[in-house]
Amino acid sequence: MSTPPLVAADTIHERVHAVLGEKVTAADTLRNYLTIEVAARNLLAVATVLRDDAELRFNYFGDVTAVHWPGETQEYEVVYHLRSIPDNRRIRLKTRIAAGESIESMAQVWPGADWPEREVYDLMGVKFDNHPDLRRILMDEDYEYHPLRKDFPREGL
Amino acid sequence: MATVEIERIAGEDDSGLILNMGPQHPSTHGVLRVILKMDGEYIEEAVPIIGYLHRGTEKIAESETYTQILGYTDRMDYTAAASSNLGWLVAVETLAGIEVPERAQWLRCIVGELGRLAGHLVWIGTHALDIGAMSIFLYAFRARERVLELFEELCGARMTHSVMRPGGFLEEPRDPFYRKLEDSLDYFLREIDQFDKLLSRNELWLGRTIDVGVISGDDAIAMGLSGPCLRGSGVAWDIRKTEPYAAYDKVEFDVPIGTGKGDVFSRYLLRIEEMRQSVRIMRQVTEHLPPGPVMTDDSRVGRPDTPRLYTDMEAMINHFWMYIHGFPVQRGETYCAIEAPKGELGFYVVSDGSGKPYRMHVRSPSFVNLQSLPYLVKGRLLADVVSVIGSIDIVLGEIDR
Numbered sequence: 001m002s003t004p005p006l007v008a009a010d011t012i013h014e015r016v017h018a019v020l021g022e023k024v025t026a027a028d029t030l031r032n033y034l035t036i037e038v039a040a041r042n043l044l045a046v047a048t049v050l051r052d053d054a055e056l057r058f059n060y061f062g063d064v065t066a067v068h069w070p071g072e073t074q075e076y077e078v079v080y081h082l083r084s085i086p087d088n089r090r091i092r093l094k095t096r097i098a099a100g101e102s103i104e105s106m107a108q109v110w111p112g113a114d115w116p117e118r119e120v121y122d123l124m125g126v127k128f129d130n131h132p133d134l135r136r137i138l139m140d141e142d143y144e145y146h147p148l149r150k151d152f153p154r155e156g157l
Numbered sequence: 158m159a160t161v162e163i164e165r166i167a168g169e170d171d172s173g174l175i176l177n178m179g180p181q182h183p184s185t186h187g188v189l190r191v192i193l194k195m196d197g198e199y200i201e202e203a204v205p206i207i208g209y210l211h212r213g214t215e216k217i218a219e220s221e222t223y224t225q226i227l228g229y230t231d232r233m234d235y236t237a238a239a240s241s242n243l244g245w246l247v248a249v250e251t252l253a254g255i256e257v258p259e260r261a262q263w264l265r266c267i268v269g270e271l272g273r274l275a276g277h278l279v280w281i282g283t284h285a286l287d288i289g290a291m292s293i294f295l296y297a298f299r300a301r302e303r304v305l306e307l308f309e310e311l312c313g314a315r316m317t318h319s320v321m322r323p324g325g326f327l328e329e330p331r332d333p334f335y336r337k338l339e340d341s342l343d344y345f346l347r348e349i350d351q352f353d354k355l356l357s358r359n360e361l362w363l364g365r366t367i368d369v370g371v372i373s374g375d376d377a378i379a380m381g382l383s384g385p386c387l388r389g390s391g392v393a394w395d396i397r398k399t400e401p402y403a404a405y406d407k408v409e410f411d412v413p414i415g416t417g418k419g420d421v422f423s424r425y426l427l428r429i430e431e432m433r434q435s436v437r438i439m440r441q442v443t444e445h446l447p448p449g450p451v452m453t454d455d456s457r458v459g460r461p462d463t464p465r466l467y468t469d470m471e472a473m474i475n476h477f478w479m480y481i482h483g484f485p486v487q488r489g490e491t492y493c494a495i496e497a498p499k500g501e502l503g504f505y506v507v508s509d510g511s512g513k514p515y516r517m518h519v520r521s522p523s524f525v526n527l528q529s530l531p532y533l534v535k536g537r538l539l540a541d542v543v544s545v546i547g548s549i550d551i552v553l554g555e556i557d558r
Contacts, residue, residue: 003398003412031251031491061381063492063520065505079505081492081520085378085392088399092492112381115528116520123215138208138557141161147216154220 007089009034015055016091020046035092043095044104050082050091051109058082058091061110064117066124068150074098076126080106097126105131123148159192159206166194166202173201176539180209184287184543187553191530191542198538203531207524210557218517222483223249223323226517231317233521234555236279238317239272239308240497241555247402248493248504249323253486255458260449261325265403266442267338268311268320269495270435274345275304276498276550277432281352284425284547288365293355300348303341310334323484324453327460339443342436349432357426366422370533370545373419380532381525384500385431386549389424391417396496408441410434421548428550457484483512492520499523499550519558523551 009029016036017024023046026037038046050058062081069075074096082091097103105128106113117128118137125146128134136143145152167175179190188209194202214233218226230241243265250257257265282297305315311334312320320326356362372382374390387394395412397405413430415423452459456475465472486508494503500522509515526549533545 003393003395006400030489033492060378062494062501063503063505063518065516065518065520067507067516079490081503081505085394090400110381111379112525112528115524116381119524135161138211140208141159147213152216154216 004086004088006032007087008032012056012089012091015053016050019049019053019056033090033092035094037094037096040095040097040101040103043106044108046093047080047106047109050093056089057084057087058089059110060085061106061112061116062090064106064113064120066120066126066148068124068148070150076124078103078120078126102127102129104129105134107131122146125149159190159204162192162204162206166192166204178542180206184283185546186283186551189527189546189551189553189556191546193539193542195539200534200537200539200542203534203542205527205530207527207553207556210553212558214558215517215519218514220513222512223253223486223514224483226514227319227322228317231319232554233519233558234276234497234499234502234523234552235316236552237272237276237498239268239320240276240495240502242319242321243269243272243403244493244495244497244502244504246321246323247495248491248506249486251493252489252491252506252508253323253457253484255324255455256453257325258450258453259404259447261321261451261453262404263407263442263446264326264330264451265321266405266408267439269403270438271304271307273435273498274432275301275308277428277435278304280428280498280547280550281425284544284550285352285356285362287543287547288362290356290359290362293352296348296351296355300345303344307334307338307341310337322452322458324455324458326451329451335443338439342440342443345436346433349429349436353429357429363422365540365544366425366548367420368418369421369537369541370548371418371420372529372533374417376532377419377529380529382500382529383522383525384496384498385424385428386500386526386529388412388414388427389417389548390419396494396501400494402493402495404442405438407445408438410438421544424548424550485510485512486514494520497522499552499555500526519555521555521558523549523553524556527551527556 009032012034023042024036060083062083064080067077076097080093122136174195176193179185180188190206192204214229230245231238233241278297278301282294285293309315312318374392377387377390393412413427415427488510490507492505494501503520505518506514507516534542
């Protein structure tokens, strides 16, 4: 099996725009990496379309992480990296939530999201709804803090 | 730790035997702990517990410069530190827009493949030792010693070397390195053949590996597996081919898939072949290495020449600024992945325009691959857990970070 070359971000953007339409609130193709932003309430629907659309087929869950932007109204930015394995496409999916809000778990769409989402919950405190087993993973089970938040000091707790 | 897990899998009726394996068990390759619910000799449920080696690398990275973080990446996959270094540098250079000279790109292939050899030789040694083939362990570490000697010749350090820098290499490797490398390539091939002869038709080995820990290609993709765990199931996915970095688009190599059945034996077979491909890549690089500098002349990251440093005020200021505050990286974000010995090693970096990253996240291959362990061992014998852990090839330094 020969590997297909990486599909250009612009090509994916056209198709994503066609199937998702207004659900995408922002998009850019900097460094040949398509980044789209969606509202948290649409996340599960968007993920299902990305996985099931015959011309997109994002069947591989690469990674999830979160970035903390204190001082903004929606202070947690959750970032997903998805791939399409046979077709060699890649996309970055972003969404924002405010403190105390939760987000739908992607483990419902890609089972591989299980541990990566537990890590985000453990270190950043973002809660995932309908996750199969949302527990701390790296820190101790009775640990009280979420160390990757910006208000967590590097030393001298 | 883990009292919740033990209570949960023990259940209400408290039937079955709960067996604790690790974190000091020698065949868990570090500090992995697995809690097993047994039905006689068979496994009903397995729960991996990790985090014993968590050092907060991602948090520390937020207050270090891009160059300083390089030293922390060594300590993630410590069996193949070169690969972790390379993954970080590819991400930083992409985000900062630094051009790496041609010669350095080719040399990075050598360093990357030496790292892969070092990683795979630890894997074959410990995996065989776990299953009971004790002599392989000594042969593998003897061969690995040669890899470490090459690293020593390259930069003075053996295990955690950080030999590369943003923009290329700190210095051109000295001649003895190239001579020794060329002498070693045939030696590596002979050693790999020896493992192949000792194991690939060994009946005990076949009995312990064939049809053990099976996962289909579709399931492997759904679970997010990468590297040999994905390829062993017949999916020829290698980031060196799909998103080439360094000079991997200019060298020829095959992507082995073992038997494609997704069992422990398939993953074993393809890693053996991968080591041969590593030697093939290194041979091509030594033959076609282009002349030229190994460090970029980009003044943001390039170290000024030492004579200039003592005579030119600007060079002195630049030097101090670079080493104290780091080089500034434009605002933005990037996710860059490389094919590490264990699979897709990705770095997600967010910059706020300063000399230190605002956020750094590691997508470590062992971490994601390990989540398939409960699936792979369910219903199997206790002894199979050991061979499955060995075949996933985990490094706890990378899982816990």
